[in-house]
Each structure stands twice: as C-alpha cells, then as structure tokens.
Amino acid sequence: SELEQSILMTTDGLDATGFLEHLKLPHYVTFRSMVDRKLAVRAARSSQSTPDDDATTRNRTDGDDTANDPVPVDPREGDCA
Amino acid sequence: MTTLDDRPLNQPALDGPPGSERRLTVDDLVDDNDVEVGILDEHAKRDLRRAILTAVCVPGYQVPFGSREMPVARGWGSGGLQITLAMVDDSDVVKVIDQGDDEGVNAVNLRRLICSTTGASETSEVDEATVIQTRHRIPEDEVRSDQTLVLQVPVPEPLRGVERNMAELSRMHAEADYARMWVSLYEDKVRNGVITKSTGYPCLVGGRYVIATTPIPRWDVPRLDHAPFLSLFGAGRERRIYAVPPDTDVEPLTFEDVPFEVERTPGACCSLCGATEAFLVEIPPSAPDDDARWVCSDTAWCRRRRARARADASGTATSSTGGGQ
Numbered sequence: 001s002e003l004e005q006s007i008l009m010t011t012d013g014l015d016a017t018g019f020l021e022h023l024k025l026p027h028y029v030t031f032r033s034m035v036d037r038k039l040a041v042r043a044a045r046s047s048q049s050t051p052d053d054d055a056t057t058r059n060r061t062d063g064d065d066t067a068n069d070p071v072p073v074d075p076r077e078g079d080c081a
Numbered sequence: 082m083t084t085l086d087d088r089p090l091n092q093p094a095l096d097g098p099p100g101s102e103r104r105l106t107v108d109d110l111v112d113d114n115d116v117e118v119g120i121l122d123e124h125a126k127r128d129l130r131r132a133i134l135t136a137v138c139v140p141g142y143q144v145p146f147g148s149r150e151m152p153v154a155r156g157w158g159s160g161g162l163q164i165t166l167a168m169v170d171d172s173d174v175v176k177v178i179d180q181g182d183d184e185g186v187n188a189v190n191l192r193r194l195i196c197s198t199t200g201a202s203e204t205s206e207v208d209e210a211t212v213i214q215t216r217h218r219i220p221e222d223e224v225r226s227d228q229t230l231v232l233q234v235p236v237p238e239p240l241r242g243v244e245r246n247m248a249e250l251s252r253m254h255a256e257a258d259y260a261r262m263w264v265s266l267y268e269d270k271v272r273n274g275v276i277t278k279s280t281g282y283p284c285l286v287g288g289r290y291v292i293a294t295t296p297i298p299r300w301d302v303p304r305l306d307h308a309p310f311l312s313l314f315g316a317g318r319e320r321r322i323y324a325v326p327p328d329t330d331v332e333p334l335t336f337e338d339v340p341f342e343v344e345r346t347p348g349a350c351c352s353l354c355g356a357t358e359a360f361l362v363e364i365p366p367s368a369p370d371d372d373a374r375w376v377c378s379d380t381a382w383c384r385r386r387r388a389r390a391r392a393d394a395s396g397t398a399t400s401s402t403g404g405g406q
Contacts, residue, residue: 022156022235025187028362029180029217029378033279033298035363036344044274 119198121166125149129167129322133313136324141290142254143237143321151317152194158216159317161233162191165214168229171200176210181218181360181378188216205381217280219301221359221382226309226327232295237316237323239283239293259291259334266334276339283334286325291334299343300360305331349375354386 121129125147132146151159169175177192179185183205191214196203204210207222214231224230243261244250253259262283270276280296284305294302295314305312305325312325325331333341350357352364352374359382361375377383 021154025157025216026180026182026185029298029360030280030296032360032362033296033300033344036346037275037277037279040275040342041273041277048274 119166120152120194121149121163125163126167129163132322133164133167133324136313136322137311137326139290140326140329141286141292141323143292143323145320146322148317148320153191155318156235157187158191158214158233160315160319160322161214161216161231161317162195162315163317164231164313164315164322165195165212166199168231169195169199169201169212173199173201173211174204174209175201176204176207176213176220176381177215178213178218178220178379178381179216180362181220182380184380206385207381217296217298218360218378219297219304221377221379224308224310228310230310230312232297232312232314234293234295234314234316234321235318236281237293237314237319237321239281239291241293254290257289262291262334267336270336270339275342276335282341284331285334286331287329290323292323292325298360299333299341302331302333302341303343307331346375351375351377351383353377354383354390356383356386359383 128147132144136142136144148160149163151162153159153162165175175192175195176183177188177195179188179191182188192203195201195214201212207213207220207224207228210228212229212231213220213224214233216233219230238250240250240253240259240262243265244253253261266276266278269278280298281293282299282302283291284294284302286292292314294305307328307330308325309327311327314323314325316322335341344360346361349361349363351359351361353376356377360378362378364374364376366373377386
C-alpha cells in the first residue's frame, strides 16, 4: 500500500542513512575546537577568584596547564557533523 | 516505468499519416534538450542557480531549494555538491577539501565525481582553483575575488538549539528577532565563564540575518568578514542554500565586553612544517606517555610550506651559484 511504500522509502532509501553515517567522516577540526572551548571553560573557572581578564579576553589566546586531564566532550554541544 | 503519455510501449507511434507508423523508441522518450547530462539535468541546475542567486541577493537568508537525489547520501555533502555541479563546467578548476585535507577519501571521491561528470579539471592548490568545495574549513591560502568557496553545511539553522517550531523560526528570521539567541549566549557565558560555542558560531551577515557558519572552527570565522570571495553554503539534507557575498559584514554574535576568541594552544606548532599561524589539529598520542603531535589542518598549505622550506634550504646550501629562491 502507499503508506508502506512511503515508510520504506523514508527508512530504507539513500536519504535515510545520512545523519548517522556522517559520524564516519573525519572530525579533527571540530574536535579540536570543542576541546579548546572546554579548556577555556576550565581556565575561566580556575581563575574565577582573580579577575579573569588575562585568560579569556585576550584575542587568540588560550592558556591552561591542565592539558593532561581527559576532556569529556559534551554530546549536546554543537553539531559535529 | 511510466511513459510520458499513457500509450503503452509496444504500440506503434502515429507520427505521420496512418500507414507511416513506427515503433516508439527510447529516443522519443528522452528529452532532446539535455545534451551531455551529468548528474544534474538542466532543470535541476536552473532550480539551484535561481536559489543561489536569491541567496546572494539576500545575504544570509536561507533559500529553500529542491534537493535532488545525489550519488552521495544525505549528510555527506550533497548540498555543497549540488551547488558545485550547478556552477561548474569544463573550463573550471575544482579543489575539494575535507576538514582541510585534499587527500581524504571523501574529498578525493567528490573531486573525482565532479570532474568526471562535468569535465572540469582538478587541483589541490588554492591558487589554481576557480571553485573550492570544502567541508568545515576555509583554506589558509588567500582566496581571491574570482574564486568561489562552496561550503557543506550539516545544519543551516543557527537557532536550532533555541527554537524547535519551524513557523516560529521563520518568524524570528523574518522579523530579525534574535533575542532568544542572545539570551542563550548570555546564559552560556554566565554559566560557563566563556561562550562555549565551538564550531558553527552564529554570525550576523550584513547586519540583518544570523547564519550558522558551518562547523568551521572559530579560527576561520574572521576570514568571512569582508572577504574578497563569494561563499555559498549548501545544506542538502535540510534543503537550504545561503550565501555570503564578497565584501559583506560578517560579525560573530558576541557581547561588547566579551571579545571573540579563536582557538589557540600556546606552544603548539605543526610537527611537519613548524607553522604556528595556521589552524592545527592534534594527533592523539599512540602510547600513553607520548606527547600529542600537532599537524596543520590544511594539508596543501603545509605541503607548500615544506616545499618552500626545502627549496630555501637547498638554495642557501648551494650558495656558490648565488641567487636563491
């Protein structure tokens, strides 16, 4: 019937598999960007007692010494497509 | 398989007076106007070009278009591919990069697809290209005003995290009511201390529309501002095209006292060419004790830099001949 055909075309067609399969594409650039933001958040938090002008408001600057900590990437953040 | 009219295929066509019947052939069914049909036929190209023109005339406005079925699946760059195929002919030179890499599998296959179906030539140098299709990076080299940048966009809607309702979204764009976006940025800043949007930073184009810069890193966002080149953004799955014309204001949404930061890791330099002024990506350490290595994301740029360094080195080594590069 038509409903079955349209469901099959929606769920099985070439169109349908794009969003999950895109995770197979490389994401180096997006990951680096996200990690950089996480480190900036950590730097802002660690310098919260002092005015955090130096760590966060200088353009093209990101300083953090805790680079060895594992950085959990927030799955809700951004779209790493 | 349907015929163009209701006549079944095995009935003879009556083209002239009765008695001069001949069989209906496939040639009768094929449109004669399409000579050398590639992947997109002329109607598809017309639809795309009209959408592109509308997008260029209204910078930042997401123009809906009829996204065709492409040999690449949705979510793999079909929008950018459609824009490129609508624009390119055999006099063009095409460069395709995937996160800065010319040699990635997807970039190679897209380039091969474009060039074999349109007759364009391919290159990996920004200098020689007329159309540069890219996924999530802007090339480090200077892109000139006679070149076009085509970006592949996964999610064209910058307000996606803020609003779900499509009618409300179109109202917000139409009335330039981006208050919810500003509030979400403010909450982000207050909660985290910095604005944590990493890639795809929302930008105001021409002072009117807010666009989602595709997941290009923040590093590349200043490149869009008053760029000499035209940028076309194609989202095939979402069926939208938007554009940033040359020399247009593109300012990232940020507060007056919160300057826009780009990615920077002090002390990181490319392990192949030693650059610090390009966008670097990290290669995770293979052993737990090793350091992470950094490499330039734009491989063509890195390669040229290394070739130039080698030429300089050989030039100074053979100083007896004089006159280095």
